[in-house]
Amino acid sequence: MSGHAAVKSLQRGELAERTGCNIETVRYYEKIGLLPEPPRTSGGHRAYSSSHERRLRFVIRARELGFSLDEIRELLRLAEERDRPCAEARIVAAAHLQDVRAKIADLKRMERVLKEVVAQCGDGTLPECPLIETLYREPVAK
Amino acid sequence: MSGHAAVKSLQRGELAERTGCNIETVRYYEKIGLLPEPPRTSGGHRAYSSSHERRLRFVIRARELGFSLDEIRELLRLAEERDRPCAEARIVAAAHLQDVRAKIADLKRMERVLKEVVAQCGDGTLPECPLIETLYREPVAK
DNA sequence: ATACGGGCTGTAGTCACTACAGGTTCAAGA
DNA sequence: TCTTGAACCTGTAGTGACTACAGCCCGTAT
Numbered sequence: 001m002s003g004h005a006a007v008k009s010l011q012r013g014e015l016a017e018r019t020g021c022n023i024e025t026v027r028y029y030e031k032i033g034l035l036p037e038p039p040r041t042s043g044g045h046r047a048y049s050s051s052h053e054r055r056l057r058f059v060i061r062a063r064e065l066g067f068s069l070d071e072i073r074e075l076l077r078l079a080e081e082r083d084r085p086c087a088e089a090r091i092v093a094a095a096h097l098q099d100v101r102a103k104i105a106d107l108k109r110m111e112r113v114l115k116e117v118v119a120q121c122g123d124g125t126l127p128e129c130p131l132i133e134t135l136y137r138e139p140v141a142k
Numbered sequence: 143m144s145g146h147a148a149v150k151s152l153q154r155g156e157l158a159e160r161t162g163c164n165i166e167t168v169r170y171y172e173k174i175g176l177l178p179e180p181p182r183t184s185g186g187h188r189a190y191s192s193s194h195e196r197r198l199r200f201v202i203r204a205r206e207l208g209f210s211l212d213e214i215r216e217l218l219r220l221a222e223e224r225d226r227p228c229a230e231a232r233i234v235a236a237a238h239l240q241d242v243r244a245k246i247a248d249l250k251r252m253e254r255v256l257k258e259v260v261a262q263c264g265d266g267t268l269p270e271c272p273l274i275e276t277l278y279r280e281p282v283a284k
Numbered sequence: 285a286t287a288c289g290g291g292c293t294g295t296a297g298t299c300a301c302t303a304c305a306g307g308t309t310c311a312a313g314a
Numbered sequence: 315t316c317t318t319g320a321a322c323c324t325g326t327a328g329t330g331a332c333t334a335c336a337g338c339c340c341g342t343a344t
Contacts (some may be wrong), residue, residue, distance in 0.1 A: 023322090024302060032300095043309045044281045045322055065277075066252045069300070079274045087266030089273045097256040100249050109244045110208045114239040115201045124229030131231045132221045135207075166293090166333060174331095185289055185340050211331070 015048045019056055026056060033072060034059060067096055156190075159200050168198060174199060176215060209238055 015026060027034045035055055038046045055076070062072045071092055078085035078092075113134075120130035161168075169190055171177045180188045197218070204214045213234055218225035220234075256275075262272035 008254050022302080025188035025300085027323095028301060041309090042182055044321085045309070054278065055276065060260070060279045062281075063253055064252075064299090066249070067259060072264075075274065075277065079271075079278070084267075085274060086268045089268045089271050090260060090263040091261070093256055093260050093273050097260060100253050102244060102252065103188060104249045107208070107242050107249065110206075111239065111242050111246065113207055114235055118232060118239060121232040121235070124232045125226075126228045127226075129221075129228035129231050132217065132227060133236050135203045135217065136196065137203075137231055164333080167331085169292095170332060183340090185291085187340070205331090 015053055015056065018053065018061060019112060021060055029056070029069075031061060032069065034069060034076070065096075066090075066100055071096060160195065161202060163198060163202055171198070171201060171211075172229070174211065178210060208242055209234075209236075213238060 015021075015023075019026075026035065030037060033135060037138070038048045043049055048076055057077065059072055062075060063069075067075065074092055075089060078089050117131040117134050168177065172179060177194060180190045180194055183189055200218065200221070201214055203215060205211075209217065216234055217231060220231050257278050259273040
């Protein structure tokens with residue numbers, strides 16, 4: 001028995017079902033070259049092996065961490081090269097961590113303002129809505 | 143003098159320059175009906191009035207708070223109706239605040255994991271990269 | 285009079301999917 | 315064996331919020 005991991009192939013949406021990933025999304029990943037093209041049955045249906053599943057799970061988990069598909073492509077390349085990928089992978093992840101922190105900061109700014117205006121609106125019976133006034137107000141009111 | 147705010151019209155990208163909004167974006171907002179079509183010069187150039195600027199600033203500030211263009215459309219409608227808009231505007235803002243908080247929670251989860259794996263990678267000289275292993279690892283390892 | 289910087293329209297590209305339309309295959313039941 | 319119907323197949327178009335371009339026209343300064 002070789003190491004080709006062709007023990008059992010998954011069909012009828014089993015891959016999608018097992019991973020929780022939409023089948024359309026799996027095919028999209030294949031189309032953009034993130035997943036390899038699986039072998040086909042005589043009728044043309046895709047027959048995935050466990051190595052496909054493993055790679056798909058990698059992609060899914062990386063997406064859950066917010067990596068872009070291009071970053072994931074890079075991470076997969078590094079993972080396969082097996083030539084000291086850790087330093088480079090760390091750079092990709094650290095850059096992404098910076099992005100995530102910047103997004104959190106942006107959203108927290110939004111949250112603070114939104115919380116304030118919603119509170120100012122109170123029960124919504126004010127004649128002049130503070131939310132609308134805030135949006136109309138010039139940044140530097142004279 | 144009427145209340146039409148046609149005191150001076152802005153041309154040659156002045157509106158974009160004054161608001162910091164890309165001129166292409168302004169035209170996009172006009173195309174999707176978020177901003178009214180301004181009158182034109184004899185040559186077909188757009189001549190904005192201060193009411194256009196006011197409305198554009200509303201959109202820009204709402205975008206800064208993360209509202210979608212559809213939500214902004216609704217807020218603008220409420221702002222113009224002047225028929226007790228506060229309660230309804232508050233609902234829009236409160237729903238959006240929920241969205242923002244959910245996004246913050248998602249991003250914080252990502253941040254926590256990313257911070258951990260980057261720390262585990264250390265100086266990047268490990269033979270097995272913890273980041274890549276984390277991505278390959280099954281959610282429920284046996 | 286002419287140059288050229290900016291406006292004009294309309295289309296296509298971005299990202300990461302998602303949703304069809306219109307056809308084919310497969311596995312289970314009769 | 316035949317039939318049914320679900321699930322697969324390909325390819326295209328739509329989403330949101332822009333951004334970038336091509337190819338043309340206008341307007342102002344020299």
